[in-house]
Structures are given as structure tokens and as C-alpha cells.
Amino acid sequence: MSGELVEGSDARIGVFVCHCGTNIGGFLDVPDLVEYSRRLPNVVYSKDNLYTCSDTGLTEIKNAIKENELNRVVVAACTPRTHEPLFRSVCREEGLNPYLFEFVNIRDQCSWVHMREGEAATEKAKDLIRMGVARATLLKPQEEIEIDVTQCTMVIGGGVAGMTCSLSLANQGFDVKLIERESQLGGLLNSLHKLYPNNEDASRLVSKLKGDVKKNKRIDVLISTTVSNIEGFVGNYDVTVKHGGEDEHYKVGTIVVATGAEVYRPEGLYGYDGENVVTQLELEQLLRDGGLEANSVVMIQCVGSRDRDRPYCSKICCMNALKNAMIIKEVNPESQVYILYRDIQTHGTRYEEHYREARENGVVFLKYSPERQPVVEDGTVRVFDELLGEELILPFDLVVLSAAMVAHPDVKDLAQMLKVPVDESGFFLEAHVKLRPVDFATDGLFLCGCARWPCDIGESISQAFAAASRSSVILSAGRVVAEPIISFVDEEECSGCGLCEMNCPFKAIRVEETERGRIAKVIEASCKGCGMCGAGCPQRAISMKHFSDEQLVAQINALTGGGL
């Protein structure tokens, strides 16, 4: 039955109305809904279930399909978000194409939101069921799309995140192309002295990682290489890179962005000159070379962070300042170190004790407010301490600015090539802030480390493993199965104007030269069925499979009594 095309007029629809325990049944008149459904056009069967999703309910659907020769199933219940896949698979098990199933949401949209108006909510449920039945009549079988996946990941950026991610994927048995634009791997880690919270040598960590990457036969490292073009879609990305003036092409299944961030240059702020007033990054080099001679050091936090231009907190600067303050105290216990801060960010179990230790070891913490910023002038720093409520004048040998972490300026080019969004501060934007922190909305693209948001090395490493996992999910499957709810181009009508290509947020439609001229082609694996291409098409040449204009108009007419 599944492959067979059934004309609308031959539709035999079964409607199942769920009580959902008391979730729906406690508020709506479910027997009335069943009775109402039975009288709708093309409905040959209707029934209520205490829980349609229970084994009993599912068996009732299956039996009804058999006994009543149903070729469309409508369930009026909780929400398709959690339950549509279940009912679709029940249809499939009974030989009915799963796309001949329609969900009507009468829990979220009726009983939950109109709890105190049972009668009106029942009437609304009738409207929704009538609309669902109208659409179901016009549903067509759809076949799922399967695409092979190239068993290789490209990792862009060879810092701690990129190297860690590459190693994990390689250790899971996948090939990796690791792209680094500088002449060596290591990223920002190459410029650091010691790492908080345990004063590990940055050089030790970076050389261990570099060594492991070098030894691993599955990782192909490309240094002094930049990405110049990206085409394709999940499982089948074609990446062009520039290496020594030559273009090279690679086919990969997934891409991980690990391009990191850079330290803001605080030109014009607090008398920054790179000598007496330096950044924490420059201090790291002084400490590494043993070239620091200063008895009085004043560190200023939130330089370029939490201000109008960059409203965000750069997250790592407080711990970094604490670490360097402690190193200065260790080298020269007589030295005086001040940290001028707004809120000390020593979150979690590992960091707070460093704040306490620093205070116990004589590092002086002075809280300033953004309204009264410290002033560096004539060899002193003037600061109004909020807690003491008075202005202090601190003579200094060295001022150290905890400068913001900022997005690389060339992130924009990469974002454009990948067609992924960045936020207003230039950091890449993930698919969902809470639940998909290292995925891009586009399938097969992932993100880790400071390119996502300022984070420390431990966090970068966790994210790198996360991106490796997400990438591995796609590679391991070997194939991508996509829902056929995608757009469809009527090639006769298409004028090849390219508006759809511009409108598509997923890079899933593109205009191609064909024998018959320029015609838009849907990249089925990438298409999310959002409809942006269709809405903007001046020729009305694009329609959505499973959400055709015809089906939607039928729904609206069912609600309004016709006329559209």
C-alpha cells in the first residue's frame, strides 16, 4: 500500500483522539470529538484512546488500518515534537507510507492553553481536527532520502581545540585534514607561559599535542594553509584550500571550526604602549623570558570587555591575572601587585581557591565601577575603590591590561563560505544555545573553542571532544537519512533568477547551468523544508513536499469555510 498513489477522493481516513490520561480528557469532551470526526469528509473510522501512544493504542491503530482499509491516519493528541515519529513508524509497520500520517495537536494547543474553557477548547479542537483531516486527504507518500558520507573530517584551526578534536576523531578511526594558517600548530598556546590552574608549562602541553598529532597517521596536517572555498552539504563537502599559492581540493564529510580568538590590542586605552603598559599576553612573554623587573604592578581587568563595544565578559582574564599575579609574587615576594576588577570570575571548584590564596599572599584587589574607570597618568594609577569608598593613588613600574578576547577579523569570510551565522561580537553562533552548543544549524558543521566564545583551555578541550563526538555520529552512520520534507523545483517554471539561492539559510538550493539554461536545484540532504525559497520565488516555481500549497489551502478553507 505504501508506494501506491491514492487520489484524494479515494482517501479512507481513520481519526484517533487521545485522552492523554486526564491531560486532554480532563478538559475536552473527547467522545464528542470522536463523534464529530466521524462525520467529516473521507473519514471512515474514528476512535478514542486513553493513551494512543500506549501499546494498546498503537495496536488499535494497526487493527483499524487493516480492518477498515485505512490509507490515511490522523491522531489528535499531545504534540508531534515527541510523538510524530512513533505514529509514523506504526503506519510503516502496517504497510502504510509514514507520510500519510497527520498529527493534530489538541493537548498543547487546546487543553493546556485553555484549561479553564473546556467547551471553547473542544470547539477549537474540532476546528483543528477538521483542518487535519482536510490536509490528510491530500497527503502523498514520500520516500526518505539517503546519502553516503565521506569518511573524513576537516578541522579548521590547529590550536589546542583543533588538535584535540583531530586526535579524538583519528583515535575513533576517521581520517582528518587539519588546516592551520600559521606556519606551526599550537595557536594562542604558543604565546603563553604557564597555564592556570596548576601552572603547567604551556610549551609542555603544546608539544605533547603536536607530537601526538604528528605521530598519528590518520591526521594530515596542512600548515600555512587557508580555506578559500566551501561547497557541498553534509557528508559531501568540497573544500578548496590555498597552500603555497596553489589551490588544493578536498572532499570531506564534516567540518569542525576551531579557529580560536585573538587578544584585543588596547590602543589608546590606559596609556597602552607595549612597554610600561602592556597586555597580559605581553606579560606572559616577559615572564617566560625572565625579563620582568617591577616592584609595583597594577593589573586592570575588563579592558575592552563589558563595555559598550564589547558587552560580553571575556571569561578567562580574571584567572589569568590571578595566575600571573601569583607568579610575580613568587619570583619577587617583595613586589606589590594590585588587581583592579569589576567582578572576579573564579567559577567552579578549581578557581575560587586561587582568588583566596592570592589575597592571602598579599595581592591587593580593588573594585572599580565602569562609571569611574581607573586613570593611568604620570607613573601612577588613580582608582576609586567602590568598597572602601575612596580614591587611591598607586605608583607603578608596570601596568598590565587584561585585554578582551575578540573574534578573528577573518571569521567573517569563513562564516560566509560556510554560510553560518556569527553573533554581534563576531563569535560563531551555534544551532541552539542550550542543547546544541557545538553544532551549527547546518548539518555536518561543528564548532569548538574560542571561535564559539571565550573559554579556557580545559573548556576548549571538552568542546573539542564534543565536536569530535558530533562529527563521529555522522561519519559512523556512513549514510545520512533525511526527511523528505523539502522543497521541489518545477523546472518548467524556474527562470534561474537565483533569488532562492540567496534566501536559503542552509545553502541547500543553488542555480545550475543545464542544457535548458539556468535552473535551481535542491540539495536534498541539506534542505530543511523551511520554505524560504518558495516564499520568495517570483515564478512560484518552488513547492514544499509534504506541505504543498494545495494542502495548506485545504486546511485554511476547512477552517474558514472556503474562499481561498
Place this chain on the structure above:
Amino acid sequence: MGEKPGSVLIIGGGVAGIQAALDLGNMGIRVHLAERAPSIGGRMAQLDKTFPTNDCSICILSPKMADCSRHPNITLHTLSEVTNVLGQAGSFKVSVRKRARFVKEKDCINCGACSAKCPVKVPDEFDAGLRTRGAIYLYYLQGIPPVMTIDKEHCLYLTRGICRLCETVCPRNAIDYEQQDEELVLDVGAIVVATGFDPFDPSVITQYGYKRIANVITSLEYERLICASGPTGGHLKRPSDGGHVEKIAFIQCVGSRDLYHNPYCSSVCCMHATKEAILAHEHDPNVSSYIFYMDLRAAGKGFQKYVARAERDYNISYIKGRVASITKDGDENPIIIYEDVDSSEPRKMAVDLAILATSLVPRNGVEGLAKILAVETDEFGFLKTDPFSPLNTTRPGVFACGCCREPVDIPECVLQASGAAAKAAEVLRR
């Protein structure tokens, strides 16, 4: 990767355990997900909304729970705890005790007839004790598996041999008082620990009056109080008299950054207090909130913007300083006693409701679990990890993610869980 590699045990079915299970399952690896409670979901299921997007917590979690329960590669073991671990990375033999539910999972249709008739009333854990439940009960509305459980400590039949009312009313004959605990032995290549956190019990900080002053509650209690599926149906009412709430104090670092209790920072409280204050205002625009904090820790993605919005649009004031104590007046209004930083003077503020941002501590029982797993814990009882191998425990093949290793927010839990899944896959595929 045609052949199916070995399987992985995940301990803990909160958002971290669920994410690790889904990633591994989707890689084609068999997963056993062991959860101690009657249903998966963990702490995230108890939250009303989540910062900084104000997404409804259960609404974004439950599709993942459903994916887990339907996944062909994932086997859920609820009411289950690990009792023994033998072997090493690549080939562990794990014993799991699955406690009797006394309800047949296959037959129960969750109709609620049994719990409606149960004569026992005990505090409901999921709703933080704010309402009562029967001895036979649904752990929570959206829980998975969606079946009833008999709490044998309180069931009249199982303790005293009388009653059996639930059996009488069950339309499916799903009650089984004879059910026994089961012992399972699982062969797994790697173990992921995701046991999460407990909220610190603030009654030991006697000066804050928790349990003595009715209108002093914890953050978790507040989450249930404003949740539509919570004990008041989402109406923000004062516990003492059901009265209207217009002025709220949020007390930060309760048990955190405190040398007498937990010296560490619990990471998430500045943000959840901000969220909770925003939600109070969304319930009633007349609400004003005061957040008493030490350092405002809002370093995560989008957090500073969220805090700025809170101050600008939601009548929320941030007051720097640790609250000294809380007393009450004759109307059961909590009185907050604090030092005003500007004047260094002690001040008092009467509010309708005070909410204690209690610190996050390791789940009770983690110490025992760590012994069974032969992994070390840190000085606070969290699982010990290295700063630069953050997902490795001290035993090869055993990984940790989420709040069992350190307090972290939901995105961090989720990404650590994916990370731990990658580490486990490395062990299996090496």
C-alpha cells in the same frame, strides 16, 4: 565501521547522561543508561525555564528523553544502581541492581487510578516537597518510562500487609507486589559517569532561617513553585499564606564561597537567580527583585546581555554584599539584614519572599559509587578530573561529564556529555 563494537554504560539519566547516550547510540554503539530514580530527566526536568533563552526546560528536554527511550541502541535501566565493577578499560563487567518497581512497566498505562486512591501521603521529591504524593505515584508528568512506581518504604501493603487498593482499581492488573530486585551483569567497554548534583541543604546556615521562616525557600523550590506543572500550577504564592508576592530577595552564595561549607563557587547561581527574577516579573509586572551577590558571575555566552536586560526591563536590582541574616516580622515577611556597601552601614529590607541560591554539591551516594568504580574524588566529593584532561577520571575507561565533576550549566553539561561519548568511542574503537 560495519561491525558493532562493544557497549558503554552511562550512569545517570539527566541531560548529560541522555546526551552521551544519544551520541553513542547514534554512532552505532550499544548503550546501557542506568538511572537511580523511577524515570530519566534528572535536575533539568525539575527546572521551570532555562537561562539565557528562557526556553521551557522540560519542553526542550522531553524530545531528547523520548529519543532515548525509542532508540534501538539504548537500553534504559531505571531504579538502577551500579553495585560492582570488574575488569578494565575495553572490558568491564558491571553489576547493576534494578530495584523492584512493583508495577509491570509493560502493562501500566499511567491512567492514575491507583495514585488517586492511594491512602498514603508523603512529600513529593520531584516537587521539592511542596506537595504530597501517594505511595504509588508517577515520578513526574513527563517522566520516561511513563509508568507508576510503588515506594516500598511507604506502601501500606509492603510495610504492614494491608490495603492493596491500587491493585483493586488498576484496570490493567499492572500491580505486582511480588516483584523482586533484579541483578544485571553488563559487559561494557567504557563507563560514563553523569550523576549530577544535589542542592545544598541550607538549614545548617541557621541565620538564614530556612525551615523556620516559611517564606524563605530554596531556588529549586522556587523553580517548582513557578512551573506550570508544579504544585501551584505555576502561580507564585507565598508558602506561609498563599498570598501575593511583589517583592523578592535573592540571596546568592548560600553554602558557596563559604569556608564553613563549600569553599568553591557553584557557577550557575548568579544566572539562575537572574532568570528566576525575570520569570517572577513575567508572572506579574509589579514584582521587584533584589539580588544580593558577592561577585556577579556572568561569563558565559550571552550572559552579560541577559543581566543587562534584567536590570533594564524587569525591575531587578543587584546589591553587592553577603547577607548577614534573615529574620521575620509579624506578617511572616522575611527581613533581609545586609551591609550597604556604599555607606558600610547595616540595612534591613522586608520582602514577601526570600530565595536562597543554594550551592551545588555532589549527588548523595557518589562517594560510594566512586569506591565501586575505583575512581578518586576531589576534596569536595566531586569526581576528580585533570584540568587538561577534563573528562577523564582517575581510572582509564571511566569518564565523567556534567555536574558530577564540577558545577556547570546546561550547555556545558551537554557538551561535556558529547565529549565523554567521544572518549568512550575511542576506547571501543581503538
